[in-house]
Amino acid sequence: MQKPNQRLKGQTCIVTGSSSGIGKAVAIAIGKEGANVIINYHSSKEEAEEVAHEISECKLSGDSIVVKADVSKEDEVKKIFKAGINKFGTIDICVPNAGMQQDAALHEMTLDQWNAVININLTGQFLACREAIKEFMRRGMRPEVSKSLGKIIHMSSVHEIIPWAGHANYAASKGGIEMLMKTICQEYAPKKVRCNSIAPGAIKTDINKDVWETKEGREQMKKVIPYNKIGEPEDIGSVAAWLASDESEYINGATIFVDGGMTCYPGFTNNG
Numbered sequence: 001m002q003k004p005n006q007r008l009k010g011q012t013c014i015v016t017g018s019s020s021g022i023g024k025a026v027a028i029a030i031g032k033e034g035a036n037v038i039i040n041y042h043s044s045k046e047e048a049e050e051v052a053h054e055i056s057e058c059k060l061s062g063d064s065i066v067v068k069a070d071v072s073k074e075d076e077v078k079k080i081f082k083a084g085i086n087k088f089g090t091i092d093i094c095v096p097n098a099g100m101q102q103d104a105a106l107h108e109m110t111l112d113q114w115n116a117v118i119n120i121n122l123t124g125q126f127l128a129c130r131e132a133i134k135e136f137m138r139r140g141m142r143p144e145v146s147k148s149l150g151k152i153i154h155m156s157s158v159h160e161i162i163p164w165a166g167h168a169n170y171a172a173s174k175g176g177i178e179m180l181m182k183t184i185c186q187e188y189a190p191k192k193v194r195c196n197s198i199a200p201g202a203i204k205t206d207i208n209k210d211v212w213e214t215k216e217g218r219e220q221m222k223k224v225i226p227y228n229k230i231g232e233p234e235d236i237g238s239v240a241a242w243l244a245s246d247e248s249e250y251i252n253g254a255t256i257f258v259d260g261g262m263t264c265y266p267g268f269t270n271n272g
């Protein structure tokens with residue numbers, strides 16, 4: 001875990017789906033940079049409270065609250081923002097991270113499976129971004145804490161560019177995030193909003209536990225990772241903290257791939 005150096009002091013951040021995995025690591029990394037954090041959870045209040053506890057253990061970190069909400073529901077996303085603004089005054093950073101998979105071969109995929117993934121992974125990110133941008137514009141610049149009006153960091157995936165057989169709903173949701181992110185950048189960068197994505201490769205979390213928990217699964221995963229290492233959630237947390245800070249001020253409309261080289265087509269290493 002990176003050392004806290006207060007790059008986000010005085011700012012407030014919402015991280016959706018942050019009671020576990022990547023969202024948890026992002027919430028902790030950003031909290032330890034001095035930001036207040038709204039930890040959104042869907043089902044496990046205990047896990048969300050553990051994240052809040054971990055943030056509070058670092059004496060330089062910001063404060064935090066936990067808010068239950070389903071990110072695919074408009075009124076519930078509004079509830080997350082209302083809770084954050086009531087407690088901390090405004091929102092400076094939004095990390096729409098909540099996501100899930102419901103895998104099936106396309107010819108067997110039900111409309112419910114398609115809709116569930118699109119609603120959470122893509123519509124959920126749209127709803128969070130819309131509320132964030134409204135709040136950034138209502139509040140105006142805060143030069144004492146950041147050079148930008150506000151920062152959005154989408155949690156995308158290498159599957160925004162790598163097709164994924166058996167996961168068409170998931171790949172489509174992440175491909176959609178790429179264009180959502182770039183369009184937000186084009187539309188709101190003139191107002192000084194920064195909107196970027198992080199595209200993780202294979203990171204050890206609950207979402208892919210069935211693969212990495214066996215030796216065979218881990219070996220299979222590593223075959224598509226040139227760096228030969230499965231990522232940890234903290235590998236994403238540290239990049240998110242930097243991307244939220246003024247150190248990355250001139251990065252806008254970009255996807256940062258954090259994937260050990262997965263997007264460098266390792267299948268072509270020995271002549272394809």
Ligand code: NAD
Nearest residue numbers: 017020021022042070071097098099157200202203205207
């Ligand atoms: P995870 O299962 O630990 O985290 C997903 C989180 O989203 C959970 O906390 C879950 O409760 C929450 N969530 C699900 N539905 C929700 C809803 N309707 N409302 C609110 N929260 C909801 O898995 P993770 O790997 O940490 O996934 C986080 C993000 O990272 C996802 O968007 C995922 O697509 C993305 N990602 C993960 C990997 C990986 O290898 N782990 C790779 C690329 C992208």
